[in-house]
Amino acid sequence: MPASKLIFIFLLAGGAGFFALNVQRLVRYMRLGHAENRTDAPLTRLKNVLTIGIGQTKIFRDPIAGAMHATIFWGFMVLTAGTIEILIQGVFTGFSYALFLPRPVFQLYAFSQDVFALLVLGAIAFAFYRRLVLHPKRLEGDKLEHTDALIILSLIGGLMVTLLLTNACQYVLDPSAIGPEKAISRGLAMAIGAVDPQPVVAARVFWWLHVLLVLAFLNYLPYSKHLHVATSLINVFFSNTSGPGQKGVMRAMDLEADVEQFGASDVEHLTWKNLLDGYSCTECGRCTAACPANITGKPLSPRKIVINTRQRLMEKGPVVTGDRMEFLHPALLHGEGDDAGATTATEVLTEHRLLDTYITEEELWACTSCRACVQECPVSIDQLDIINEMRRNLVLSESRFPEEVQPAFESLERNGSPWAFSPADRANWAEGMDIPTMAEVVARGERPDVLFWVGCMGSFDDRAKKITVAFARILKACKINFAILGQEEHCHGDPARRLGNEYLYQMLAKDTIGTLDRYEVKTIVTSCPHCFHQLGNEFPQLGGNYEVIHHSTFIERLLQDARMPLQSGEGKGLTVAYHDSCYLGRYNDIYDAPRETLRRALPVVDLIEPKRTRDRGLCCGAGGGRMFMEERVGKRINVERTEELLATGAETIAVACPFCMTMISDGVKAAQSDVPVLDIAEVVAGQLVSS
Amino acid sequence: MKIAVCIKRTPDSESRFRIAASSASIDETGLKFDIDDFASYAVEVALQLNEKQGPGETVAYAVGPDAVQETLRKAMSMGVDRAVQLKTDAVPYDGLAVAKALAAELKSxxxxxxxxxxxxxxxxxxxxxxxxxxxxxxxxxxxxxKLDIANGRGTARRELEGVAEIVEFPLPAVVTIDEGIARPRYPSLKGIMSAKKKPLETRPAQLGNVRVTVKSMALPPDRPPGRIIGEGTAAVPELVRLLQTEAKVL
Structure with missing residues (x-):
């Protein structure tokens, strides 16, 4: 065996071995996280890998960068076959897929290698241009991140160039070795042949360069944000498979469990999947670019949350697993925020943790839980899950939260609503409307078809009470047999849950389930998306199972069935911009029902969409308990959103959530505009034939 | 330092109160009870003093029926080390009677x-x-x-109308706490869990003679309803006139 072959085999085994060693270490660190079953629904997981992963569907949400990435990604998949062929050739000279592939198939394969090498090269050139000239805001990282990206781009570019040159030299040496399908290589060969008609040395050099680049690329990955090349498809496979509604459900939590730690303050309190998320982030910044808090200048960046998780794991993992090899390499430790800079193992273990050292309280409280980050991530990372778990730790373990949250917690405990209203006033809105309470109906020995869950906003907030009245009028006009709980209703605890106070949430939720079950409630309709999501999607965790319908869907059905006595006649045309509620839209995929409701109820309506709409819609700023906190940093989210809505030139802004109503109304006032903000129920009620 | 905090269980101040049929007490149905706001400030002050001064013990006392155990647990979930219930069927209105029960317990x-x-x-x-x-x-x-303790002596600040005074006193001492001194901490779940395991003793209260009792209660008269004078600048002259002649505030 020639020496070069021995060296090649030695290098190949060494390169693969070192990569395997690093993979094993990364897996060991990852296993510091909590166990979690992520192998259910294998078909959905496979489908996700094929669509989101291989199909790059989420990458294409940004069409230009998407096309660039997909070209490189698909090119990689195709060219990996070629790389394997070349590596085998290193051991068995003369090996070729042509030996066993039918000729047309091999020709197609050879053609694809040539074409994709050129396409990838083009995409890499664009990537360089984008990074060095265009500087998209979302790619802004620190210097290390930037260098890392340029190294990887250079490596990929180098791989393509050496591949094409190797092929070209081979063609010059032996025109029968490369078929006509590799036209690009052949073209390149003409240029090489002109310089060196016998490029024997060049052929060897390019081949070796290519092989060395392959091994260098492979072993650079674990030290780079581009580890995502290896982990993304795996991450997509293990990502949240739940459908609408369920996907936004917060983790169940056993408060009776005899544990010292509630929620997460460090990496081992997260699940292995949260840690795999850290390995899978390539810092594209799409999450942060969509984050309402970040857009308006708050300290939160969902990307930073994920990077910090990886950084902390790389700091703590080696110490805890007794790994002698330092993984404290710069590329994986870089990121946004201050460098943690621990020097001793003791410092790593006792003075550092994910919370405070890497992620601050202010970042966590800035989140509106709008799911825009989760929606955007091309590799299905769940940033919100980490934020939620860390909020739980802050409240349940450390009792740390913004000052203004405490009155909300105390009021929830004492008055059953996050505001200090008297529970006795809960059904005041219904006075004179002849709306029965559940207790009254049941006392008559009857059972209503539907329970109208009014919610705290709808019960106490002066503006939201008008929505409640409007929806109640619709129900009555359609002769729906419904009742309310009246003073027996109290908050289901969702605000407490979103604010990390699982204890208070479960107390309120279990109590509510007790009331609902006592009346054997089966169907609930509500005009609040937060109530809708909580009662319908999260109550099953605690044993409360009801059919819950949001009023947008409910009204749409009534309109479809033509059950509503609507004014006929054309009326005046109206331009309406509808603002998507996060808990209806991204949480529950309800985008069409409110729009369809408007279209059906208004004879002449022109629905116009704001710049960010549907699953890209910008949050109003009230979610995640932000409603109960002051917004002191940066631009107000509601103002940002309202400006977008007003920019459409709409004569009316429509919402389907009482929280959005407050935020957008305030935004309209701040903009000194007099565009009315109406709930879809109010729009529809305005069209009712007055009886 | 060894600190006792005496706390009371009272209804939430946001409640809508009704007078009970006896007309000498409020109707407790539907009312939410919790640690009294002022008592919760006292608990917070006690906890902060012991946190600052190093090893010590904070003990909560409450006079009343078994319902006060919930209030004592709340104090323990905030960080109080143990609690004592001085059991009575009801908390008498006569403060001196209650004070006698507490003094009998606290003196030793x-x-x-x-x-x-x-x-x-x-x-x-x-x-x-x-x-x-x-x-x-x-x-x-x-x-x-404001309350500081150093070298066996205490310094307290008291807000009076238009002036504040700083007083000094030797320990042991009784200090009653005003609002604004400290924001009572919100119990963490950890605190709530550990409060379940902390000792809560129950002893019969040795109440003094109850000499003062409530004879009857009355609700304040309803506020007269608001009046809308008009809208926009046109309404201003009339508003000013009414504020001058009727409300007499201008």
């Missing part, structure tokens, strides 16, 4: 400091703290808005 406790709320929201009498001090024969400072 060896406390450096005994804290109370300035008064409780439900009676606003402010008797129990001062009377307990008198019965124990220790110095007493009322309505403190």
């Amino acid at each position: 406790g060896g406390y450096d400091l005994i804290l109370f709320g300035k008064h409780a929201f439900d009676t606003s009498a402010g008797i129990v703290g001062t009377a307990t001090a008198e019965l124990l024969g220790v110095s007493c400072v009322t309505a403190a808005t």
Whole structure:
């Protein structure tokens, strides 16, 4: 065996071995996280890998960068076959897929290698241009991140160039070795042949360069944000498979469990999947670019949350697993925020943790839980899950939260609503409307078809009470047999849950389930998306199972069935911009029902969409308990959103959530505009034939 | 330092109160009870003092039926080390009777400091703290808005109308706490869990003679409804006239 072959085999085994060693270490660190079953629904997981992963569907949400990435990604998949062929050739000279592939198939394969090498090269050139000239805001990282990206781009570019040159030299040496399908290589060969008609040395050099680049690329990955090349498809496979509604459900939590730690303050309190998320982030910044808090200048960046998780794991993992090899390499430790800079193992273990050292309280409280980050991530990372778990730790373990949250917690405990209203006033809105309470109906020995869950906003907030009245009028006009709980209703605890106070949430939720079950409630309709999501999607965790319908869907059905006595006649045309509620839209995929409701109820309506709409819609700023906190940093989210809505030139802004109503109304006032903000129920009620 | 905090269980101040059929008490149905706001300030002050001063013990006391155990647990979930319930069927209105029960219990406790709320929201009498001090024969400072302890002596700040005074006193002492001194901490789940395991003793209260009782209660008269004079600038002259002649505030 020639020496070069021995060296090649030695290098190949060494390169693969070192990569395997690093993979094993990364897996060991990852296993510091909590166990979690992520192998259910294998078909959905496979489908996700094929669509989101291989199909790059989420990458294409940004069409230009998407096309660039997909070209490189698909090119990689195709060219990996070629790389394997070349590596085998290193051991068995003369090996070729042509030996066993039918000729047309091999020709197609050879053609694809040539074409994709050129396409990838083009995409890499664009990537360089984008990074060095265009500087998209979302790619802004620190210097290390930037260098890392340029190294990887250079490596990929180098791989393509050496591949094409190797092929070209081979063609010059032996025109029968490369078929006509590799036209690009052949073209390149003409240029090489002109310089060196016998490029024997060049052929060897390019081949070796290519092989060395392959091994260098492979072993650079674990030290780079581009580890995502290896982990993304795996991450997509293990990502949240739940459908609408369920996907936004917060983790169940056993408060009776005899544990010292509630929620997460460090990496081992997260699940292995949260840690795999850290390995899978390539810092594209799409999450942060969509984050309402970040857009308006708050300290939160969902990307930073994920990077910090990886950084902390790389700091703590080696110490805890007794790994002698330092993984404290710069590329994986870089990121946004201050460098943690621990020097001793003791410092790593006792003075550092994910919370405070890497992620601050202010970042966590800035989140509106709008799911825009989760929606955007091309590799299905769940940033919100980490934020939620860390909020739980802050409240349940450390009792740390913004000052203004405490009155909300105390009021929830004492008055059953996050505001200090008297529970006795809960059904005041219904006075004179002849709306029965559940207790009254049941006392008559009857059972209503539907329970109208009014919610705290709808019960106490002066503006939201008008929505409640409007929806109640619709129900009555359609002769729906419904009742309310009246003073027996109290908050289901969702605000407490979103604010990390699982204890208070479960107390309120279990109590509510007790009331609902006592009346054997089966169907609930509500005009609040937060109530809708909580009662319908999260109550099953605690044993409360009801059919819950949001009023947008409910009204749409009534309109479809033509059950509503609507004014006929054309009326005046109206331009309406509808603002998507996060808990209806991204949480529950309800985008069409409110729009369809408007279209059906208004004879002449022109629905116009704001710049960010549907699953890209910008949050109003009230979610995640932000409603109960002051917004002191940066631009107000509601103002940002309202400006977008007003920019459409709409004569009316429509919402389907009482929280959005407050935020957008305030935004309209701040903009000194007099565009009315109406709930879809109010729009529809305005069209009712007055009886 | 060994600190006792005497706390009271009172209804939430946001409640809509009704008078019970007896007309001498409020109707408790539907009311939410919790630790009195002033008592919760006292608990917070006690916890902060012991956190600052190093090893010590904070003990909560409450007079009342078994329902006060919930209030004592709340204090323990905030960080109080243990609690004592002085059991009675009902908390008498007569503050002196309550003070006697507390003094009988506290006199052998060896406390450096005994804290109370300035008064409780439900009676606003402010008797129990001062009377307990008198019965124990220790110095007493009322309505403190700041409290420091150093070298066996205390310094307290008291807000008066237009002026603040700083008073000094020797320990042991009784101090009643005014609002604004500290924001009571919100119990963490960890605190709530550990409070379940902390000792809560129950002993019969040795109440003094109850000499003062409530004869009857009355609700304040309804506020007259608001009036809308008009809208926009046109309404201003009429508003000014009414503010001058009717409300007499201008």
